[in-house]
Amino acid sequence: MSALVVLGSARGAPGVTTASLLIAGAIQGSLLVEADVAGGVLAARYGLGREPGLTTMAAEPSEEHRWQEHAQSAGGVAVLVGPDAPDAAEALWRGAGLRLGTALTRCDADLVVADLGRLGRRSPLVGAADLILLVARPTIEHLVTLSHHVPRLRDGSRARIGMVLTGRGPYRADEIADALQVEVVGELPDDPAAADALSGARTSGLSRSRLARASIGLADTVARSARVQRTFSSPEVVAP
Ligand SMILES: Nc1ncnc2c1ncn2[C@@H]1O[C@H](COP(=O)(O)OP(=O)(O)OP(=O)(O)O)[C@@H](O)[C@H]1O
Numbered sequence: 001m002s003a004l005v006v007l008g009s010a011r012g013a014p015g016v017t018t019a020s021l022l023i024a025g026a027i028q029g030s031l032l033v034e035a036d037v038a039g040g041v042l043a044a045r046y047g048l049g050r051e052p053g054l055t056t057m058a059a060e061p062s063e064e065h066r067w068q069e070h071a072q073s074a075g076g077v078a079v080l081v082g083p084d085a086p087d088a089a090e091a092l093w094r095g096a097g098l099r100l101g102t103a104l105t106r107c108d109a110d111l112v113v114a115d116l117g118r119l120g121r122r123s124p125l126v127g128a129a130d131l132i133l134l135v136a137r138p139t140i141e142h143l144v145t146l147s148h149h150v151p152r153l154r155d156g157s158r159a160r161i162g163m164v165l166t167g168r169g170p171y172r173a174d175e176i177a178d179a180l181q182v183e184v185v186g187e188l189p190d191d192p193a194a195a196d197a198l199s200g201a202r203t204s205g206l207s208r209s210r211l212a213r214a215s216i217g218l219a220d221t222v223a224r225s226a227r228v229q230r231t232f233s234s235p236e237v238v239a240p
């Protein structure tokens with residue numbers, strides 16, 4: 001059985017994919033799953049094939065899903081890429097969501113980190129998650145939208161729910177935690193150079209960056225919560 005951590009946002013593009021890559025890259029034995037029904041981006045960013053990935057895993061007849069046969073490497077992180085077309089991504093989870101969810105929670109990866117992108121009623125894997133991380137910028141529009149998701153997530157899941165704040169805003173983490181009644185499990189700094197490196201817009205600047213260092217604290221919290229050992233001392237993800 002594997003611990004399942006899902007990350008999602010309520011509004012904008014606050015850095016869900018970036019945080020997912022950094023967490024998976026900082027915890028040895030992690031498997032990153034592109035479960036964003038708006039379409040995956042990692043194959044394009046890292047120059048990977050569209051297959052293997054979630055599509056080939058869902059098509060495997062056996063109950064004994066061997067995730068290793070479907071994973072590719074995104075800068076050293078094992079990833080199950082998702083379809084890049086929104087229609088295909090939605091159809092995949094609609095048709096094979098239960099199978100994929102069961103396979104991912106039963107698999108022998110130490111930790112499964114799933115990037116859900118923008119959360120919606122049909123977001124996959126929420127019901128199977130052990131930890132739900134809501135990624136948001138600490139601004140009023142992000143937080144108000146996020147606050148509307150929290151009751152539904154609490155109803156639909158037994159998971160622990162936490163927030164990851166990215167960048168700066170007018171509110172402190174403790175004020176936000178108090179207002180939303182959700183703990184803030186990590187804060188990632190605004191670090192465009194490092195984030196650009198991870199999204200392929202630059203070729204260097206990730207290692208020793210403020211973003212990489214901050215992600216270590218976040219990965220520690222995630223690893224503790226998921227009861228897995230964090231064995232890397234920095235994120236072992238290489239920019240595309
Ligand atoms: N901590 C950060 N500091 C500065 N820029 C960031 C940070 N995290 C992400 N970004 C930038 O913001 C943009 C969106 O990042 P990312 O793709 O991780 O967001 P997302 O929430 O997954 O978005 P989407 O919902 O579109 O999938 C990218 O250009 C990325 O480089």
Ligand SMILES: [Mg+2]
Pocket residue numbers: 016017018036115117
């Ligand atoms: Mg994303």
